[in-house]
Amino acid sequence: MAAHNNGHPRVSIGIPVYMGENFLETAIRSVLAQTYQDWTLVISDNASTDSTEAIARRYCAQDDRIHYHRNATNLGAGANYNKCVEISDGEFFKWLAHDDWISPNYIEKCVAALDANPDASVAFGKPKEMLDEDTPYAKSTFTAPEWGDAGPVERFAMAMRMPRTCHAVFGLYRRSVLDRTRLHCPYYTSDRNLVAETALLGRFVTVPEATFYNRKHENQSMAQSANRIFLNTWEDSGNSKRHSTQHLSRLGHFLEICGRYPDVASRSELFLSSAGFFFSPKKFFRYLDETCEYSAPGAYGEARRLMVRAYRTFKKSDRYIKT
Structure with missing residues (x-):
């Protein structure tokens, strides 16, 4: 050819x-x-x-x-x-x-x-x-x-x-x-x-x-989706932060995209099309979670460890690959 x-x-x-x-x-x-x-x-x-x-x-x-x-x-x-x-x-x-x-x-x-x-x-x-x-x-x-x-x-x-x-x-x-x-x-x-x-x-x-x-295998990135610190450095090796801003970063990126293409759609059209997704109660909790982790990483880390320990006490661990 x-x-x-x-x-x-x-x-x-x-x-x-x-x-x-x-x-x-x-x-x-x-x-x-x-x-x-x-x-x-x-x-x-x-x-x-x-x-x-x-x-x-x-x-x-x-x-x-x-x-x-x-x-x-x-x-x-x-x-x-x-x-x-x-x-x-x-x-x-x-x-x-x-x-x-x-x-x-x-x-x-x-x-x-x-x-x-x-x-x-x-x-x-x-x-x-x-x-x-x-x-x-x-x-x-x-x-x-x-x-x-x-x-x-x-x-x-x-x-x-x-x-x-x-x-x-x-x-x-x-x-x-x-x-x-x-x-x-x-x-x-x-x-x-x-x-x-x-x-x-x-x-x-x-x-x-x-x-x-x-x-699908146990070593791929999605298998580590619960490990937020691992994902920080997997995506960006220069990211040495001991906290994650994944959801806040995605929100900021979304807002930037909304204003990038006035020849295709207005900022307000794009914002309103996805506002329900980015500002849902679940997302607000994520943003609050990441803000707290950023603002007080020591106290937040200890509180989160206790919460995770309690959660795992009642929930059986699950493998990424379900056979």
Whole structure:
């Protein structure tokens, strides 16, 4: 297949990885198996100390469309995701986590969908959660968002309310859309706001013939979702705070997005579309919780430990992977 007329492949795929020797090869092989061949793959390594670099360089030697970049230090997950975009140059861009993989027709079908829908910002395949390459995750309940012909403000509001599993961020994006955003911001769950931002800028197209395989395992970030301090530094390695402002950060990011696109929708339209979500009683409790932790971390930490201990006394612990 001929290269795009700007001299670069039409599709750039970015694999952000840290200590990924366990699953990286599966992700790379799924890219090599694509029926659509006009792509380049960038592997951005967050200063891994396992065999991630050796694996990546071995595949670079086998195919000159694969490129390896190594950060001098661990930038955190968010910045490494952004680095993949920064060092790529395709008309379309897709993130692929090192522990996931895609069906051989994924890129072909998603490119065709974007070509057929010039007003779409992203095309994504059917998500399928897996325990390994052969075993579906029996407890999976995720389905792709179906927003039909909803307008920009309605899409934005629905995307902001999407469940915590944010598979849509792994679709195939128009690079021109991503370039208008701040990409991933330095707080956990910023991908949800990014998805909402791209939904504001264009329609989402579901491609049911293509499949995105999401691996469920005990070492992935979502398995640590209750560990707020871990998530602070996982998303942003420069964040040494002993407290979390995840929900306050997401609120601030939402307010910023509301005023960023006057050519698409007014600040008031976007604010009102999601005010019920961001200012619900549950959210207010989260904001108060984070403010107290920030203001008096010592006293707060002791009180929270007592509350958690009491809670665990009455609630049986649950595993992240439910079999």
